[in-house]
Amino acid sequence: MKFGGTSVEDAAAIDRSCAIVGEKISRKPLVVVSALGGATNGLLEAGGVAARGDVAKATDIINKLEGRHTELLPSTAEEFTRLRELLKALGAIGEFSLRTQDLIASYGEALSSLIFVDRMKRLGFDAVHIDARKCLMTDDHFGKAAPLMEPTAARLEEAARSHLNAGKVVVMGGYIGATQSGITTTLGRGGSDYSAAIAGAALNAEEIQIWTDVDGMMTTDPRIVPGAWKVREISFDEASELAYFGAKVLHPLTVLPAVEKNIPVFILNSRKPKGTGTRITKDARPCKNLIKSIAGKRGITVVTVSSSRMLMAHGFLKALFEVFDRHRTSVDMVATSEVSVSLTLDNVSKLDAIVEDLKSLGDVEVNPKAALICLVGNNLKYTPGVARRAFGSIADINILMVSHGASNINFSFIVDENDANVAIQKLHADFFSEVDREVFEPPA
Numbered sequence: 001m002k003f004g005g006t007s008v009e010d011a012a013a014i015d016r017s018c019a020i021v022g023e024k025i026s027r028k029p030l031v032v033v034s035a036l037g038g039a040t041n042g043l044l045e046a047g048g049v050a051a052r053g054d055v056a057k058a059t060d061i062i063n064k065l066e067g068r069h070t071e072l073l074p075s076t077a078e079e080f081t082r083l084r085e086l087l088k089a090l091g092a093i094g095e096f097s098l099r100t101q102d103l104i105a106s107y108g109e110a111l112s113s114l115i116f117v118d119r120m121k122r123l124g125f126d127a128v129h130i131d132a133r134k135c136l137m138t139d140d141h142f143g144k145a146a147p148l149m150e151p152t153a154a155r156l157e158e159a160a161r162s163h164l165n166a167g168k169v170v171v172m173g174g175y176i177g178a179t180q181s182g183i184t185t186t187l188g189r190g191g192s193d194y195s196a197a198i199a200g201a202a203l204n205a206e207e208i209q210i211w212t213d214v215d216g217m218m219t220t221d222p223r224i225v226p227g228a229w230k231v232r233e234i235s236f237d238e239a240s241e242l243a244y245f246g247a248k249v250l251h252p253l254t255v256l257p258a259v260e261k262n263i264p265v266f267i268l269n270s271r272k273p274k275g276t277g278t279r280i281t282k283d284a285r286p287c288k289n290l291i292k293s294i295a296g297k298r299g300i301t302v303v304t305v306s307s308s309r310m311l312m313a314h315g316f317l318k319a320l321f322e323v324f325d326r327h328r329t330s331v332d333m334v335a336t337s338e339v340s341v342s343l344t345l346d347n348v349s350k351l352d353a354i355v356e357d358l359k360s361l362g363d364v365e366v367n368p369k370a371a372l373i374c375l376v377g378n379n380l381k382y383t384p385g386v387a388r389r390a391f392g393s394i395a396d397i398n399i400l401m402v403s404h405g406a407s408n409i410n411f412s413f414i415v416d417e418n419d420a421n422v423a424i425q426k427l428h429a430d431f432f433s434e435v436d437r438e439v440f441e442p443p444a
Helices: 011-022 039-051 055-072 074-093 098-122 149-165 192-202 236-244 255-261 316-326 351-358 386-393 417-431
Strands: 030-033 127-129 169-173 176-178 184-186 208-212 233-235 265-269 278-281 293-306 334-336 340-345 363-376 401-404 410-416
Touching: 011 055, 011 098, 030 098, 030 192, 039 055, 039 074, 039 098, 055 074, 055 098, 074 098, 098 127, 098 169, 098 176, 098 184, 149 169, 149 192, 169 192, 192 208, 192 255, 233 236, 236 255, 236 278, 236 293, 236 363, 293 351, 293 417, 316 351, 334 401, 351 363, 363 417, 386 401, 386 410, 386 417, 410 417
Parallel strands: 030 169, 127 169, 208 265, 233 278
Antiparallel strands: 176 184, 265 278, 293 340, 293 363, 334 340, 363 410, 401 410
16 A cells, blocks of 8 residues: 555554554555655755755755654654755765765655654554665665665565564565665665555555545546546556556556556555455556547657658667767657657656767757657557547647657657647547546546
């Protein structure tokens, strides 16, 4: 059972989440918790400010975080004393490396999991804390470490199984882990979902529950379309595509460990614990609707490289992608013509250096204000008329790039960021004018 930041943001939310766990005691729950809402941002901000030399401002940020935590569990004050020492060291060094960022950020989940255990005990439940840094083993790719499943499974078995069999609730922090030599790492932002799936797979759980502040996966973002429907059931592949292409309900990597062990994943609302949520399984039930959901990802940058040298030349694409490999930057979508290649990025932290390297291959054009829209549904690749229907719905909106056929379950395209909301609204009105009530549930 994973509880996100909004499910542990304050005493009332923590009590709600503890009550949900309490109802599942007979099923031997292992609980994974995120940091208190906003804590990770605060910790990283404080580290960055300290490294730039303003230790006093960084300390102010930490003091406010300390107040929130010690109000819930006074003994967490000791950890904040250590944090302040770390900030002083950062001020002296003047550098905030990825390794140090992981160390600073880890305090969020380390503390929230201690608070959760304390709350469970106060409510009369037998709970025990295990340190994720001693169980979840990763490589040393700081900032976005990859789990090492075999040693993780062995350590979790050793740390958690006897407690679970004794009827105790086991609680650990999400998002954080450590290398096998004991150096703290993180799984990347939003990684608590991933932690829960890793733990669930390692312990062969019956199911993995992701408790958040929404009712489940929706037919699109309800902030854009207030009448969006809840998806009752969806396949692992569809859920993974939606997560990757902007549906923020789930971390994109969450389903991978679950797929390998065929463990169903549920998205549930901690504010409405009686809800049925969304069930994610290997093979979702057939759906009468052509698509299950529409995802949107803003802040997309389109990079186009044009060169007459590309015409009928081999090796050009290899050289192009080696640039992105060198700068450890992933690409979402690619479109090619005889003399140009367009591709999309959502991580632009290395953009200037990437553009500089690409100039050796040809003329480079950058469009920084685009949005990716992704339609997800089963067997779209082999369903005639998908593109005609989609583009017919948004005939008055310019399409900058299209990807269809690379995946059996997604049809994606790029529009100007200013057109994204209107495009999603029009697509939703068309594709969900009628819905399969077996698969979709009306908004509460």
